[in-house]
Amino acid sequence: MSTINSLSYFQSHRFVLKILFFDPDQLKTNRKLYFLTTIAVSLAFTFGYPFHLGMNLFRNETTNQNMMNLAAFLPCLGSSLKFPIYALNYRKVRRMEELLKMLDERVIGLNQKSIYAKVSWQVRLVLCIFIGAYTPCGVTAVMMFLFAEDWGLMIPGWFPFDWRSSLWIYCLVLGYQISGLSYQLLQNYISDCFPSVVLCLISSHTQMLYCRFEEIGQNSLEDAEKELERCITDHKHLLELFKITESFMSLPMAIQFSFSAFTSCFGIAALFFFASEPMVRVYYFCYFIAMIVQIFPCCYFGTDSEFWFGRLHYAAFSCDWISQEKTFKRKLMLFVERSLKRNKAMACGMLPISVGTFFGTLKFAYSLFMIILQRN
Secondary structure, three states: OOOOOHHHHHHHHHHHHHHOOOOHHHHHOOHHHHHHHHHHHHHHHHHHHHHHHHOOOOOOOOHHHHHHHHHHHHHHHHHHHHHHHHHHOOHHHHHHHHHHHHHHOOOOHHHHHHHHHHHHHHHHHHHHHHHHHHHHHHHHHHHHHHOOOOOOOOOOOOOOOOOOOOHHHHHHHHHHHHHHHHHHHHHHHHHHHHHHHHHHHHHHHHHHHHHHHHOOOOOOHHHHHHHHHHHHHHHHHHHHHHHHHHHHHHHHHHHHHHHHHHHHHHHHHHHHHHOOOHHHHHHHHHHHHHHHHOOHHHHHHHHHHHHHHOOHHHHHHHOOOOOOOHHHHHHHHHHHHHHOOOOOOEEOOOEEOOHHHHHHHHHHHHHHHHHHHHHO
16 A cells, blocks of 8 residues: 555645745745745736737737637636635645645555545546646647748737847747746646645545444444544544635636636637637647636536535444444434535535536536627
8 A cells, every 4th residue: 555645646736836936935945035036927927928918809910810819818817817816825735734644644444545545546637637638738839830821929919019120039029928828837737736636635535534434333332432533533624624625716716617618618619710720720629628627627526525525424324333322322413413514615605616517617618609609
């Protein structure tokens, strides 16, 4: 069995945060210099990149350029809105890590360790989904520029100077667009992947708590009551972790749902109506897939965690409670009453982070596409 360490699944996120110049550990050593660097990079890419795209909306020479400009602007704007919210709430991550450590210490027995062994595969799948969705978008955007008939900007955007005046200014502008696109993709990776991994861990730890409840009573009566108390404490830790995670991703997920509906619609519309060159079609196809895929893991594990939270009271009645003392039964009854409350992750208290919302987003995107189809 692998070592029980849930924090190891966040190594890629820590590495990406260093690339984005947002590493809280660096603030302890080079506070002023690192803080100024973070502000400069954020102004240049987090806010500057969608700004230079938005200033050129519907001001391009052709409809194809307008569509490409809009398709790039919307996800960049969404990323620039989500990432600062996560950054301002990063202090909550420390408490989340403490709770995960305490829950990891409670993983014992073959049944629980076999569940934990599946976590590695699930997290690896989540990482592959996001990498497999975002990387083709960046690669095809560059390839689309390289195979274009007329050389211009990689993505139509606005600059306060004439980028056609000299070759070195043109190369500088292209370097900014490529760097900004890479920075935006990495921000999206953090904003979309981190909540999905946390919800995956919450779901798995809830399953392991289910197993611990079922095994209560196999030892002496005294040990059974102590184990029940420990399981109730684990449940409190899981609920706290769930509530912190929900507050951490509530507003960003609401933003993500809104932007995913529009970007998915524009991606498929551009693919059918505006893309004329083969590489442009490949780009919009990868773009459309990425806009759909980026919300699915979080919605899936949101539903999965809700399901396992809702089954804990069944596990309580599956233990050997009949032969236990009255104090044990009283504590078990109180736990069952508490576990009956539904724990559903919500985005801004309005949209459930669930598979149902994922399909609802697709339906909304389809409705928008049909409106565009009728008008076309």
